[in-house]
Amino acid sequence: MMTTKSILLVEDEESIRLSIDYQLSKEGYDVDAVDNGEDANKKLVMDSSYDLVITDLRMGDESGVDVLQMVQETNVNIPVLIMSGLDYRSPLFKKAMELKPCGHAFKPFSKEVLLEKVRNCLEGTD
Amino acid sequence: MPENIIARKQAEEKLRLSEERFRTIFEEAPLGVALIDSLTGQIHEVNPKFASIAGRTREEMAHMNWMSIIHPDDVQEDLENMSEKKDGFNLDKRYVKPDGSSVWVNMTIAPVTTLDKENRYHLCMVEDITNRKQQEERWYQSEIIVSSSTGIIALMDKNYTYLAANPAYLKIVQKTYDEVIGNKAVNIFGEEFFNKVIRPRAERCMNGEEVHFHDWFDFPFSGKRYLEVNYFPHYGVNKEIRGFVVSGKDITERKRAEEELERYRAHLEERVEERTQELEKSQKQLLHSEKLASLGKLTGAISHEFNNPLHGLRNILDILSSSVPSEKEARLAEIGKAECDRMARMITGLRDFYKPSSGKTSPTCINKCLEGILTLQIKLLNEKNIQVSRNFSDKLPPVEAVEDQIKQVLLNIIQNCADSISGEGQITVTTEAQSSNVIIKIADTGCGISEDHIKDIFEPFFSTKTTIQGTGLGLSISYGIIRDHGGDIKVESELDKGTTFIITLPVKRE
Incomplete structure (x- = not known):
């Protein structure tokens, strides 16, 4: 039997954070949702057993790039899925892509796209 | 009394009477008469008329020398005449009055030999001609003025015979004085010119009207000249019309300069108009580009x-739609999601709008691009009952362009054409090489675009489509791309007939 996968969701927009949390939970994922990089760091320090980190790219003063770097510094094995309302041409997106996240999705995207991306990222962790 | 005495007395009486008669003639003659000593020039005697002409008394003159009353300029001539012309002579000369003023006289001098054997005399008869001389002087001045005038002046009688013409007139007709004076105008100007130009106006003039006209005249002798001409009636002493005076001016050079100036001015106005239009056009384009660029920046910033x-x-709509039992509510939630997708497309479209091209250019075959798009679209088009006809030039040079962007434009326009057709229709795609450009014409048999809308179709957000697909950005993005490539898109359309998009792309980018 497949073990329940745990996902850390980092998103400062409440509507997105709550809805994605809901969608993923309904699909049987164990979701921890935070709204900033600092809290994400605390969670990762306390529990490094997450199967996936999903992070927004631009959150107030912080960026998903910081979260991505933090994950890779603490535990290289956790894949990171980037989601962004930015354009693929924006410098921040390009910088994030250099760090080779396991995937990316441009907002707004449907539940189907989300679940597919999540499944793709988790495949490597089984 | 002895007979010889009587005879002598009678002879003496006869002589006395004769002498008295001649004395009376001398004293009362209306001409000035003077007797002058031929050798000394001493005045012997003058009659009252002479004294009056010379402005002196007889007594005063009786002892004066002849030379002293003659104007200094005329003395030399007088002396020469007296010595050379033994039989006398006649001439006009000036006497000087005591007050210094001159009087013109016509003088006749002849030697007198019979009066006194010992002394030789000259008889001098003078007539005051001051008035005549003044008149002559005035005529002479008029003559000078007329001769030196650059205006043409001539006098003709009622039969069009020249009585006078000044040098300027002779120059215009290119004839000598003798060829003109006494000749008829018809001989100078030729039958046709005379009957067409001169006679009708001269006839009016000789009916008492002053006639003024100016025009280009094609003279038989000097070609095209521009003249201002006036005909004035020439009145005789009894106010009868005796002919007419021609005066005028040859202003050919001025007229040519004026016409040249006028042409230059017209040309200049044309140039200014052209440049103004160019400036207005480029200003509009600049404003348009600036508008689009700032819109692009704005949308880039806010799209996130x-x-x-x-x-x-x-996401929320998605979640709610799956938990709402009512079918109607689920449908509404679906519409809500579709609307979100539409907004997302619009944002993406906006964001892509007028972004400086990051694509690399390469030699692009337009025919191949079109062929590729049509192959993909043909099924869809045929389903909509749209026939596609290709009219590709096989001499099309490759265009230096970003291939993906050009494909995007062509696809967009073909889709627009397809959308304009309801029911059956046709899309004709034509390519041709034209000097340094490639021309792509995409024509449809669709509903056409109204004149009011044509100017707006490249404006962002302009759309006549009511369907959910239309963002109103397709054509403006296309326009931006083609402008980026240094080309242009023009639209020709007629309502209910169809629309033709004409894309011009330069082969080489500047």
Whole structure:
């Protein structure tokens, strides 16, 4: 039997954070949702057993790039899925892509796209 | 009394009477008469008329020398005449009055030999001609003025015979004085010119009207000249019309300069108009580009801000639609999600709008691009009962362009054409090489675009489509791309007939 996968969701927009949390939970994922990089760091320090980190790219003063770097510094094995309302041409997106996240999705995207991306990222962790 | 005495007395009496008669003639003659000593020039005697002409008394003159009353300029001539012309002579000369003024006289001098054997005399008869001389002087001055005038002046009688003409007139007709004076105008100007130009106006003039005219005249002798001409009636002493005076001016050079100036001015106005239009056009384009560029910047900046809440909203609708039991409510939630997707497309479209091209250019075959697009679209088009006809030039040079962008434009326009057709229709795609450009014409048999809308179709957000697909950005993005390539898109359309998009792309980019 497949073990329940745990996902850390980092998103400062409440509507997105709550809805994605809901969608993923309904699909049987164990979701921890935070709204900033600092809290994400605390969670990762306390529990490094997450199967996936999903992070927004631009959150107030912080960026998903910081979260991505933090994950890779603490535990290289956790894949990171980037989601962004930015354009693929924006410098921040390009910088994030250099760090080779396991995937990316441009907002707004449907539940189907989300679940597919999540499944793709988790495949490597089984 | 002895007979010889009587005879002598009678002879003496006869002589006395004769002498008295001649004395009376001398004293009362209307001409000035003077007797002058031929050798000394001493005045012997003058009659009252002479004294009056010379402005002196007889007594005063009786002892004066002849030379002293003659104007200094005329003395030499007088002396020469007296010594050379033994039989006398006649001439005009000036006497000087005591007050210094001159009087013109016509003088006849002849030697007198019979009066006194010992002394030789000259008889001098003078007539005051001051008035005549003044008149002559005035005529002479008029003559000078007329001769030196650059205006043409001539006098003709009622039969069009020249009585006078000044040098300027002779120059215009290119004839000598003798060829003109006494000749008829018809001989100078020729039958046709005389009957067409001169006679009708001269006839009016000789009916008492002053006639003024100016025009280009094609003279038989000097070609085209521009003249201002006036005909004035010439009145005789009894106010009868005796002919007419021609005066005028040859202003050919001035007229040519004026016409040249006028042409230059017209040309200049044309140039200014052209440049103004060019400037207005480029200013409009600049404004348009600036508008689009700032819109692009703005949308780039806000797209992130829009995408986030849109994503949240979409997710929430998605969640609610799966938990709402009513079919109607589920349908509404679906529409809500579709609307979110439409907004997302619009944001993406906006964001892509007028972004400086990051694509690399390469030699692009337009025919191949079109062929590729049509192959993909043909099924869809045929389903809509749209026939496609290709009219490709096989001499088309490759265009230096970003291939993906050009394909995007061509696809967009072909889709627009397809959307304009309801029912059956046709799309004709034509390519041709034209000097340094490639021309792509995409024509449809669709509904056409009204004149009011044509100017707006490249404006962002302008759309006549009511369907959910239309963002109103396709054509403006296309326009931006083609302008980026240094080309242009023009639209020709007629309502209910169809629309033709004409894309011009330069082969080489500047």
